[in-house]
Amino acid sequence: MAVVSASLKSGTAVDIRSRRFLWRSDEPPPSGRADSGPTPYEFLLGSLAACIAMTLRLYATHKDIPLTGVDVTLEFDRVHADDCADCDQRADGWVERVTSQVTIHGELTVAQRARLTQVAERCPVHKTLANGVQIADTVSFAAAGD
Numbered sequence: 001m002a003v004v005s006a007s008l009k010s011g012t013a014v015d016i017r018s019r020r021f022l023w024r025s026d027e028p029p030p031s032g033r034a035d036s037g038p039t040p041y042e043f044l045l046g047s048l049a050a051c052i053a054m055t056l057r058l059y060a061t062h063k064d065i066p067l068t069g070v071d072v073t074l075e076f077d078r079v080h081a082d083d084c085a086d087c088d089q090r091a092d093g094w095v096e097r098v099t100s101q102v103t104i105h106g107e108l109t110v111a112q113r114a115r116l117t118q119v120a121e122r123c124p125v126h127k128t129l130a131n132g133v134q135i136a137d138t139v140s141f142a143a144a145g146d
Contacts, residue, residue: 002018003018004016004017004018005017005018006025011026011033011034012026012027012033012034013025013026013033013034013036013037014026014037023037024036024037025037025038025039025040025043026038026039027039041076044076045074045075045076045098047125048074048098048100048123048125048126048129049072049073049074051123051124051125051126052070052072052100052102052120052123052125052126053070053072054123055119055120055122055123055124056070056102056104056116056119056120057070059116059119060106060116063115065106065108065112065115065116066106066107066108067104067105067106067108067116068105068106069104069105069106070102070103070104070105071102071103071105072100072101072102072103073100073101074098074099074100074101075098075099076096076097076098077096077097077099078095078096078097098129100120102120104116104120
């Protein structure tokens with residue numbers, strides 16, 4: 001189980017904690033913000049990119065495949081459903097889409113290349129995003145002065 005907490009005191013900068021790590025998210029200057037960290041969508045893409053790369057490394061190590069590196073570039077965009085031939089129609093007319101470019105390095109056989117191509121799409125974060133996730137929200141209010 002993963003646990004992350006976030007705290008916003010002023011502006012849009014959010015301090016995020018997970019285990020012993022502290023990181024920050026913010027919005028960029030074009031939206032009038034301080035740009036003191038990656039945006040939430042950049043963190044989301046970073047999570048997916050890291051998962052793809054780690055999954056490929058773990059699989060290659062387990063199968064003794066001579067993987068020497070992985071580069072992942074992801075882009076997030078909202079496209080109009082009419083402009084997306086391979087997307088399911090959405091009621092609001094828009095589709096959120098992540099475009100992925102994975103480059104795998106190493107002296108690999110045709111069979112290893114085919115298998116690593118399959119593995120790249122099977123990391124846990126990729127599966128979660130592709131299949132959707134249930135979110136159970138709870139909102140509470142601190143007492144005045146807290």
